[in-house]
Amino acid sequence: MAKDNGFSKTPANEKVSGARAKAKGPSRRALLKAGGALLGGAAGAGAITGFPTIWAQEIKDIELRHVGVSYSVVKAIGDQASKDLGFKVTMQNLDTTAAINRFITQPDSVDIADVEGWQSKLATKRGILQGIEVKKIKEFDNILPIFTKGELEGHKIPREGISPYEAMYIEKPNSTELHDGVTDWMTFLPQVYNADSIGYRPDLIDHPVTEWKDLIDPKFKGKAAILDVPAIGIMDAALCFESAGLIKYGNKGNMTKKEIDFTADKLIELKKAGQFRATWTTFDQSVQLMAAGEVIIQSMWSPAVAAVRVKGIPCVYAPVNEKSGKEGYRGWCNGMALMKHLSGKKLDAAYEYLNWYLSGWQGAFVSRYGYYSPVPPTAKKYMTETEWAYWYEGKPAPSDITDPYGVPMEKAGTVRDGGSFVKRVTNIVCWNTLMDEAAYMNKRWNDFKVA
């Protein structure tokens, strides 16, 4: 996932369930609060109520502006943070394009920039960020090795595209070049990530889809759709073509001009043959395409699949586990970066905010729509056993599953598509990126659009 246009209000169901959530809000929040107090009392409390009283007086006028895409910068999370921290956090949503443009052209209008790995690389080069001091991040040592070593359970996380690990470290607080491996300074603190693949209608496709090439199978002519965000749409296409054995890319995340040409020409050929019913840019569009019967297979995001299922329409998120050098998920990760202008109390508040993010409430929240926390043990404290078993362990849900706003989502006994956290994440083969040849790729993508 990388881009929506502000029209979509991911996470899933926010619009649908807004009213219901409101009705249920107080009781649920009370419940969470109670639970949080109980569990947090043991371990999370330090992060949440760590201020001396005098300081609490001084910080109440502080306002932090956290700016980014709607699936990552979520109002409900900001509200909870404001409540727990005693200062005001304002969440502002922009689409990916508008966000990176704002960070770069008006850096002072943002306090916390929510960035993907490639955006962090860009912002670092432009010198608009300040390094995050690793030793001020309380949970840093518990952050998964995906982010500190580039591996998970001994499995090397591939670095096609820009993996979060690769874009996370700099040598000095004001470095403009990235550094390979852990240092004392971070460019951004990961907060949410996932593995993207294909969604399909199991009632209309006669076999379980586990390979990307099904998306370009002529059998589904006029019933397939692909993501129309050039930078990541082209990676989905590359996964398809590699899966079909048409080409082997050197690096799907940083193609050569020749590879871009091959991919674009192939896409144009498919388009002319009528393979694609549509392309989509926003979360809502993908849900509508699937729910309205326009398409039966398309590249998709995890909460979008859930949103289709909530409508009572069967939809599966294809487990595209890597096999013999083909297939695999496209990973993405958003994190928080500190803008250069932050200083003094505001900077202290920003660090408190970053620490609050890793303290569990937010991790649990995003997990309930299928995303992951960089520090799962803290998230676990805020999740029910059922939720943990379903979302992280890949076990059949012991009881019914609801989304973050309390709307019923899955029946007891359901197993998450793709299985456990480890299984899904270790099958990521490439990461969202901005290629060196991005300008050229964009032109070729437009050739595809206009063909």
Next chain:
Amino acid sequence: MSGRGQILSWLYVTPLMLVLIPFFVAPILVVLAASFFQSDGFGGLIADPTFQNYTEIFSSKLTANLYAETIEFTILTWLFSLIIGFWVAYFLVFHIRNPLLAIGLFLLCTVPFWTSNIIRMISWIPLLGKEGLINTALLRVGVINEPLEFLLFSGFSVVVAYVHQLTIFMIVPIFNAMARIDKRIVEAALDAGASRLDIMRMIILPLSKNGIALGSIFVVSIVMGDFFVIKVMSGGGSASVVGALYEDVGVLQYPSAAASAVVLTIVVTLLVALILRTVDIRKELTR
């Protein structure tokens, strides 16, 4: 006398200048300057003047394709909104005897435009889709066996959405121009034995020409400068000049986006100039 007159005229235009210069002229100049810069690939501009952004635009087949597609949508939208807008205005002015009722009906025409144009566009989707109202109805009646796919995510649906959004921009100026036609001219023509066709051709069309031109300017410049309707209603199947430019901004290629914007501004200005050649707007506005 002339000195004082001059000062007075300057005073008259000052408020307009105060708005136009900072909010229109200055930004345009910035875009123009940026279009000659180079990009460092990370959102930075290198102030080393070059024509490269322009040579790339003019040497690329993509530009021709984008303009061909955008202009095709513009012409189709213009044609249909003109046909519908003209007849609606004609009906209101010449067939509704009671002027109060005519004004009332005219206001009624604007009611759909009280909602957001995004809503008006999106509401076509459930109507035109594969499992939409039209296809379901046709299937049930038995006129077709397979849903008609061209209805949605096609050039057809783009034009439908544009015409729905923009016809009002035709109705208003044409209604305005027609309302000023002295009905006695029509009566005199009838008395002199003119046919309905003659009256239309020799009286009504020439006298509502200004309205048509004004409406055309609105429609043409809006469609040429839009990308959202094309993106959504074509299901991403078509691109537009502005859409491509926006993708450039997305990868921080400001100079090439600026150059595209400058070229588009010139093209639209030329189109508007062409329309203005057919009428004297100033005369129309001061009449």
